[in-house]
Amino acid sequence: MQERKLFTVTIFSENTVGILNLIAIVYTRRCINIESISASACSIPGVHKVTVTSWSDRPSMIKVVNAIEKIIYVVKAFLYTDDEIVYQEIALYKVPTVRLVDEPELEKIIRRHNARILEITHDYTVLEKTGHNDETEALFEELKAYDITQFVRSGRVCITKDPVEHVTNYLAERDRLRSIQLSGDPSHSPHPFFSEETKENTNL
């Protein structure tokens, strides 16, 4: 039996509407539950980064990553375990303000967990904590005693420890080879996948 672990897959893709669905299909088809997912722009212009975590074994996850890389819009996908990345999540908590006023212990908890207060109203207070899953979970456990009414955690975001920026290099190389092929001039830049206008109007 292969060892089950939490794996993080990062996917670099064109910024298209349908991309999350295409990625999700790869997981659901193999009955792999997505633990968390987050998507946003990344440092490369026009490229989006999607980060997905899931519990599985390495051979299955290699197949997932290979299948994701086959999606036409995907530049590259990578598979990581926790030791290969710096990662973080953000969690928000809503507690009744009266409890905060009444119980000095609560203030200590907030300090101990390095949480921040985002908003205080007469009725409720919203706290924020960033950290690893177990850290945000630990605060939640403690707040249970104080009538916490809402708790929500974001998907994981991560940055690799690897000194090489594979995606940037890969895209630069693709574009360079293409430019040479087209014009013999390496400064000539080929068109991006979709024009800005098309992107807005086409449901990808």
Added chain:
Amino acid sequence: MSDHKIPGSEALIRSLIAEGVDTVFGYPGGSIINVYDRLYDYQDRLRHILTRHEQGAIHAAQGFARATGRTGVVFATSGPGATNLVTGIGDALMDSTPLVVITGQVASSVLGTDAFQEIDMVDIANPITKWALQVRRAADIPSAVARAFFIANSGRPGPVLLDIAKDAQQGLMEWSHEKCDYIRTYCDRPALDYHALSQAAGIINSAVRPLILSGHGVMISGAEPQLRELAEKAEIPVASTLLGLSTLPSSHPLFRGMLGMHGNIAPNVSTNRADVIIAIGMRFDDRVTGRLDGYAPHARIIHIDIDASEFNKNVPVHCTIHGDAREVLTALLPLVHPARHPEWLASFDRLDAIEKTEVIDRQTHPASGPILMGEVVDQVSTATSDDAILVTDVGQNQMLAARYFRFSSPRSIITSGGLGTMGFSLPAAIGAKIGCPGRQVCAFAGDGGIQMTVQELGTIMAYDIPVKIIVLNNSFLGNVRQWQELFFNARYSQTPMTNPDFVTLASAYGIPGEHITDRADLPEAITRMVKSPTAYLLEVDIHKTDNIFPMMPLGAAVDELMLNATDRLDLSSL
């Protein structure tokens, strides 16, 4: 309408023509009526084949694509027209068939409102296409078409869907078409890895018992000459997958048969004796490998494929070469040393001899009793000088046709391999004949499968398409019945068939035919069929409960074969 602006529907037609399309298979409807209206003016350049069902259209396009290597094009309307294509789209994905499927869609203003005949086709198609795109603006049509053709027929080919909203078809635009040959996120031609090539050559040069597994990828990339050269240079026996048949002529001394569940004994058994396996453009499907932990235990495996996700997917391999089969083999050939393996080849002969007496002779030359499928296939192959395009349906007819038909030129087998779609043969044969009018096209089908798309006799009638249809009628869903006999105590649950008279049915469509019940009448009937200048339907009454052997039952390894219902192949003396 200003002079230089045309509607998106016309832009679509022009872009298809600009991509070199001359034939489209389809079926009209409300959401694609604008395209059909424009088509009316372009019929001299773009021939449209109106099938009798959208499934027929897409299988015909698949047959066309597989016979020619060109991209098949399909039109259908939104909603039911589009969903009728689903089986064919999935089939094309499994069998790496280049298709551009164009479906009409309701106007973008009413998308998501459950408008009449609105269906979310892009999301239905996503898991079964290489690329699926909804086009909502006329101006996007040329670039969408250009990308669709590039994606469909490069890299590992596959089906692409363009779902074109009504307003995109109606909107006016200035048409110009530029072909696409680059998408930065999609690598259609991976660079050759010279390290892997030299590693592979080293493995091949040290081989004592090498075996080539030739798959569909060889055919797709046109690597048949390089395959042959490699096999001959190092005297390596070649086994093929079902879809790899005809990559080496059946008569070539190094062609040693078909792999898989109902493949030949020698290639299956020798897989587990080989010390080096060179797998080219094949994907180690479970019907080929049998039980994985009993697969090729002694072999170092070299896997050549254009699709990197196939590497180590089912079978762990020792060396992977990512690339187009023809490019890879061309680069590999100079590195491979000439070699001879007479003893290894002799071991194939011994296994072949057993298969011949135990299985083949009984199937192709039975002394008495009802007619068997194998003898019909064997005789049709001979009557067409072993050079026809074989199209099969799915079931016993498929496996026996693949086993006993012989091939002398490439791209001569069209069969639904990955999906195993009953009903594939009749429309696929239509497409193959349209794509290759100069070749004889023979479709073999069971009495079950033929009825799944039998309406396409109407297409054959309307367009006078001279395909030869052989209905192997055993009055059963034969393949399922075989499993019921062997593994479910012969409880024939829902497999006996009550059939129409197929010859009368064909005659309703003006297609000549005859019904053979007696072995003595078979040869002349086949001659009449082959000589007929028109389409022809030959219905042959087949032994009702004959089985296909050899058989690698589910869960067995490639060398654990059944020779018949009671005997297993005994390898101890071989």
